[in-house]
Amino acid sequence: MPTIKKTAPSTSLTVPIRNLNAETVGEANLPEEIFGVPFRRHIVWEVVRAIRAREHAGTHKVKVRSEVSGSGKKPFKQKGTGRARQGGGRPPIHRHGGTVHGPVPRSYDLKVNVATKKAALRCVLSEKLRENQLFLVESLELPTHRTKDLAATMAKLGITGKALLLDRRENEKLAKAARNNPFLAVEDALGLDAYSALEAGAVILTEQALKTVTEVLG
Numbered sequence: 001m002p003t004i005k006k007t008a009p010s011t012s013l014t015v016p017i018r019n020l021n022a023e024t025v026g027e028a029n030l031p032e033e034i035f036g037v038p039f040r041r042h043i044v045w046e047v048v049r050a051i052r053a054r055e056h057a058g059t060h061k062v063k064v065r066s067e068v069s070g071s072g073k074k075p076f077k078q079k080g081t082g083r084a085r086q087g088g089g090r091p092p093i094h095r096h097g098g099t100v101h102g103p104v105p106r107s108y109d110l111k112v113n114v115a116t117k118k119a120a121l122r123c124v125l126s127e128k129l130r131e132n133q134l135f136l137v138e139s140l141e142l143p144t145h146r147t148k149d150l151a152a153t154m155a156k157l158g159i160t161g162k163a164l165l166l167d168r169r170e171n172e173k174l175a176k177a178a179r180n181n182p183f184l185a186v187e188d189a190l191g192l193d194a195y196s197a198l199e200a201g202a203v204i205l206t207e208q209a210l211k212t213v214t215e216v217l218g
Helices: 041-054 114-130 147-156 172-178 194-199 207-217
Strands: 014-018 024-029 134-137 163-167 184-188 202-206
Touching (some): 041 194, 114 134, 114 202, 134 207
Parallel strands (some): 014 134
Antiparallel strands (some): 014 024
C-alpha cells in the first residue's frame, strides 16, 4: 500500500482555480468536513485492502479424482498379491491422478460498508490537500487528443510524476490523450475511490468534478 508522509494540518481550505495555461481564474473554498479531516490510517488500509482483493480474479481450479482422465477399473484384485490395495488409476497418490484440497474458483471480495469507503476517501483527499497535491482546474476540455499536448499542459501546471485526472466520462479527448501516458490516469469523478487517489501523486479536479465529489461525500 502506498505510504503517505504526515504533514501539519493546513489552516486554509482555499484552493486557487487555474485554467490550462496555468493562469489563476478564481478560487474555491473547500468544505472542511471533506477536505479537512485527519488521516485515519486503519480505515484507509481497510478500504484499500478490499479494493485490491476485488481485483483478484479467483478463477484458479484443479481437477479432483472424478475429473481427471483415466479408468476407474480396479487394477488388480484386492487380496493375495502382497501389494497395497488399489481402487483405480485416478487417486491422488498416482501420477496424473486427481488433486485433493486444491484451489477452486472463489470470490476474494471483502465487505466494506459505504460509510467506511467515504470516510477513507475523505482522509486521502484531505491529506492530498495538506501535501499541496490537490489541484483545481477550470476545465479539462482539450483542443486535441494528442498525448504530447496533454503532457505539455501538465508541465505548464507544474505537475510532474503520476497524476489522477478527474472529469466527466464523456470527455473522450482527455481519455485518448492520457491513455498512452503511463503517468496519467483518467477517471469519472463518480468512480473515485481511496486507492486511486492514494496511488496517484497528484489529484486534479475540474470544477464540475469537485462539485460531484462534494455532493457524494457531503
